[in-house]
Structures are given as C-alpha cells and as structure tokens.
Amino acid sequence: MLLPQIIGSLAVVALLASVYGVIRTRMTVSKAQIVLGLAFGLVAIFQMKAPIEMVPGVILDMRNVPVALAGAFLGWRGALLSLAITAATRFSIGGVGMPSGIAAMAIACLAGHVWNRCTLRATRRSAWQLVALSMLVSGHISAAIFLPWDICVAFFVTAALPMAALNMLSIPIAAAFLEHERLRMMVERALTARQTHDPVSGLVSIAQFTREATALQRSDCNGRVAGFIVVRALGSTRLAKELGRDVFRQTQGAMRLRLQELDVTGLPIAVTADDRLVMALDFRQVAESERIATEVGRILNDHAYHLSGDTSLRMTVSIDIHRTPTLDQLTAHLEDVAFSSTGATNVARKRRARPSRDAGGYRRTTPIERPEQERLFAAATVLLACKQAG
DSSP states (O other), X not given: OHHHHHHHHHHHHHHHHHHHHHHHXXXXXXXXXXXXXXXXXXXXXXXXXXXXXXXXXXXXXXXXXXXXXXXXXSHHHHHHHHXXXXXXXXXXXXXXXXXXXXXXXXXXXXXXXXXXXXXXXXXXXXXXXXXXXXXXXXXGGGGGGGSOHHHHHHHXXXXXXXXXXXXXXXXXXXXXXXXXXXXXXXXXXXXXXXXXXXXXXXXXXXXXXXXXXXXXXXXXXXXXXXXXXXXEEXXXXXXXXHHOHHHHHHHHHHHHHHHGXXXXXXXXXXXXXXXXXXXXXXXXXXXXXXXXXXXXXXXXXXXXXXXXXXXEEOOOEEEEEEEOOSHHHHHHHHHHHHHHTSSOOHHHHHHHSSOOTTTTOEEEOXXXXXXXXXXXXXXXXXXXXXXXXX
C-alpha cells in the first residue's frame, strides 16, 4: 500500500506543475505568483490530510514538498503565501508538534528559495541540482529539536531516515515537472522576443524599429529621422479584452494603414508591449509638431473602424511627439518608450518614460487620463459599437 500512496501524492504535485505552466503563461508575474502560492498552499494542506505510513507506527506526510517547491519556483510572493497558508493550518491543529511543524515548513521554504537563487542563471537545471534541492530541503528534519525531548529522540530513531528518503524520492521528480514547464516558458519568451513582425497587424516590434531607425539616422545626415510619434488608443487594454486580441490587432493594422498616409521616412510602424504605435518623423514634421499631432488625431479619430458584420468602432487616441535630432537622443527616447511598455515598476516608469524637455518633447493632452476613466470609456465604446450593429 505504500507505493500507491506515494504515487498518488506525486500525481497531485505533477498536476500542480501543469497548472503552474498554464497560469504563468496567462497572467502577469505578480498575479501568477499569488495564484500559484495559493494553489501550492492548498496542495500542502491536502498532503497534510493524506499521511503516509512508512512503517507500522511511523506516519509521515509530504506537506513540506509543495512548500519547498514554492520557494524554489514561485518567487517570494508565492513562497510566502504558500508558507503562510500551510503554517496557519498547522497552527490551527495545535498540539505539541505545532512549533516543530511550522519551523520545518519555514526551513523547507527557505531552502527552496536559496536553491533557486544559487541555480537561477543555469539554462537548464541538471538532475544533480534537483537532487541537491532535495538534500537542502531535507534540512527541515532538524526542526524536530523543537519537540519534547523524548518525542524528538523517537523521531530521529524511527522517522528521520524514512522522511529523508521520501524527500529524496519525491522532490527531484516533482521539481523535474516544474523545471520542464519553466524551460517551456523560457523557449516561448525567446521565440516571442525574436519575432520582429506581427502577421496580423503588420506592425514591427519596438526593438526592430529601434534598430532600423538608429541605422537610418547614422546613414543620413539630412534629418530624415528627427523624431517619432507615439500613439495610444485610450482604454486599449480594455478594448483588447472586450473585442478579443485578434480583432484588436486587426484594428491596429487599420490604424497602421492610416498612419502610413503621413509616413515620409520609409521606416515600418512599430507597436510596443502595451499596444502603443510608434512612427518615425522627419525634420519637417518635427518642426510642425502641433500640425502633425492634429493631423494624426484627425485621420485616426474621424472615421470609424469596421469590425465583423455591420459593427463599427471609433477610436480616441493620445499623442506624444518626441524630438530627437541626435542619435543619442533618439536611442535614449526609444529606450524610454520600450522600458515604459514593459512590466517595470510604477516608480521606474515615471522616472524614465517622461519625455525630456530639453529635447523638445511635445505631448497632445487628452480629456481622459485616469485608468478608471479609460476603462469606462473603452467599455462604452464597445457597447456603442454593439448597439450600432444591432
């Protein structure tokens, strides 16, 4: 009966690894860590309720395995949440072994976190590194010193070796599932990073745009690239959610075609990670920033975009024009735009994403600037489009 119990417990952890991969690819890092921390904590509670009788009279459970794996793979948010949930459950049970049990969980979680920091730069963690994780985590056995002396002696005599063997068997297998999912996500991110062209919208990545724009400015001294314009559809995140990602990308493709009417540089139009469009400007357009901003707003706002069937949609956009007469300014401003579109912290984004006044940055203000207002505006826009279709 021992082998089926161990296999059943490992199957639960393997299922958790599959959930790990799905959640990490569909959520932001912070949200994924919280959701996975909750999931790992619940699995630890399940393991606590399903003990394994290694030998007659010696009952163990695998509660520390999910907690250790949370420390090794979830980051500090997920690890602390998983530890807090499991420790709170053990505290509610009480008993003389409660302090020792909570200490063991903390040691297992810390061991997983230390192992992650030590092996984070490895492209692929080897089998020996996974075994090293199980050995580090087995250090939680030392928490038995918090038990009463007679129980502590009995634990080390009867249960310490079976528990270490259980860790050496289960943790490398469970960690291998999670490592496989981690590698799969790394490959997907690498492929996405190498993709320079969106086949649906026809827009290029901001990295590709930066390479081509800087190369053109190096080769041309006549101001062919003297700045760029950044266009953001108000409520773009909400619109992408309401319309569907593919439909929204098709709408961005229509916006690209309208912007090309004003493009004189010959460079492709780019899209950032947060769905802003970027188009290069020559020195004449930069000298007439206000007129160009008005013209861009007109061609993007005045006519509706036709969706499926009879549904049509009108966009309202905000416009930023960056004057970058030198190569250093162009590179710095494009880096700021790329940086502010990623998952950087709000403080860092405020520091870096603001256009430089010395460079003559121009911004066309819009009546809607708060995120809450933008979400309401986007929802109202979609509702109006559906009403027109009806």
